[in-house]
Amino acid sequence: MNTSAIREQFPILHQQVNGHPLVYLDSAATSQKPISVINAVKAYYELDNANVHRGVHTLGSRATDAYEGARAKLARFIGAKSEQEIIFTRGTTTAINLVASSYARSICGEGDEIVLTPMEHHSNLIPWQQVAKATGATLKYIPLQPDGTISLADVEQTITGRTKLVAVVYVSNVLGVINPVKEIAAIAHKHGAKILVDGAQSTPHMKVNVQELDIDFYALSGHKMCGPTGIGALYGKKSLLESMEPIEFGGEMIDHVDLYESTWKELPWKFEGGTPIIAGAVGLGAAIDFLNEIGLDEIDRHDRRLAAYAVERFKEIPDLHIYGPLEGRTGLVTFNIGDIHPHDVATVLDAEGIAVRAGHHCCQPLMRWLQVTATARASFYLYNTEDDIDRLVDAIQKTKEYFGHAIG
Known part of the structure; x- marks a missing residue:
């Protein structure tokens, strides 16, 4: 992979921050955008701006073709069986909430179980808390091993015949752990449960095939995979999506409307009420083209190599603690330095032109499991070296020098 050539396609990287060349190490929060994506969004607004599905004029047809074309690209990108299984949303959070509100609340009742892990992002935790409160279902957690990984033996013990849904992250945004979602899905299905996978951190970095993994729902965000903010998607098996009721009502998602009754459009449009995120979908389609041109296998190898290199370099620094497994991680390394607060670390690094994330990373239960209040995180992507x-x-x-720590 020619990283130098790739970097040339990201305008934002060619600037100085606080007098230093920018080093952007916060792609787990949001990735940067290549010029092809920026140009695709710009061209939509300059040349094709119109609403979709409604008009027969030329601009409306071009906008519709671009919007639905992006859906087709995404379906192929994640291995969906049909374009009807791709619901455009604002992002991973909205996709998970759609499943929680439309599916989980309808199937869960008193004594039923929803199985999670302690490493879940708040967006894959709070919706299930609300489902449990509304339905009387119980939340159960697959315990973590000391290094933050999951044991399939623990998965077998946690999922039972009363489990209705398993919701698990594919790649942890704190630990860099790649969870065995295919094996977890098989265990869930053995007990009659469905599985939702949070793919926010996995989709940008590795090949995903939802049919091979045999997962029931998969949520993703465009802005973490070189696409615009405000666009994401929910994949769901067609039979499940057909059984679910929409949660937003209005234009675009209806078939026939009377004064007292209405019927819904077929999939996927029954879940996309109102004017959709057209420019975002156009940009996401361009991002998929960009990633496909480079190749997900290449990106995966690159990101794993950088994570491994970072771990080895960090081992040279006394008082630096790495969270999560030292091997088998992808895309990021989360750490603390002695008793320096991670916000102070991030502030000093920013003065050197280096952007990292500091805080609880929307994973407060995981922070408590790690026995810290916050960490610093360096996350890598295809444009990093x-x-x-x-x-x-x-x-x-x-x-460390600034805060008076000895250098070994």
């Missing part, structure tokens, strides 16, 4: 990590390590050493 080993030189970026070297600059990060040098800046961490400066941070």
Whole structure:
């Protein structure tokens, strides 16, 4: 993979921050956008701006073709059986909430179980808390191993015949752990349960085939995979989506309307009420083209190599603690340095032109499991290099000096 050539396609990377060349290490929060995506959104607004599905004029037809074309690209990108199984949403959070409100509330009752893990992002935790409160269902958690990984033996013990749904992240945004979702799905199905996978961190970094994994629902965000903000998607098996009721009502999602009764359009449009996120979908389609041109296998190898390199360089720094497994991670390394608050670490790094994330990363239960209140996180993507990590390590050493820590 020619990282130098790839970097040339990201305009935002060619700037200085606080007098230093920018090193962007916060792609787990949001990725940067290549010029092809920026141009695709710009061209839509300049040349094709019109509402979709409604008009027969030329602009409306072009906008509809671009919007539905993006749906077809995404269906192929994640291995869906049909374009009807792709529901455009604002992102992963909206997709998960759709399943929680439309599906889980209708199937869960007193004594039923929803199985999660302690590493879930709040967006894959709070919706299920609300379902449990509304239905009387019980939340259960697959315990974590000391390094933050999941044991399939624990999965077998946690999922029971009373489990209705398993909701699990594919790649942890804190630990970099890649969870065995295919095996978890098989265990869930053995007990008659369905599985939802949070794919926010996996979709940008690795090949995903929802049919091979045999997962029932899959949620993703465009802005983490070189696409625009405000666009994402829910994949659902067609039979499940057909059984679900929409949760937003109005234009676009209706078939026939009377004064007292209405009927809904077929999939996927019954879940896409109102004017959809047209420009976002156009940009997401361009992002998929960009990622396909590079190749997900190449991106996967690149991101794993950078994570492994970062772990090895971090081991050289006394008092630096890495969270999660030291091997088998992808895309990010989360850490703390002695008793320096991670917000202070991020502030000093920013002064060196290096952007990292600091805080609880929307994973407060996981922070408590790690026995910390917050961490710093460096996350990598296809435009990052080993030189970026070297600059990060040098800046961490400066941070330790600044706060009076000895350098070993």
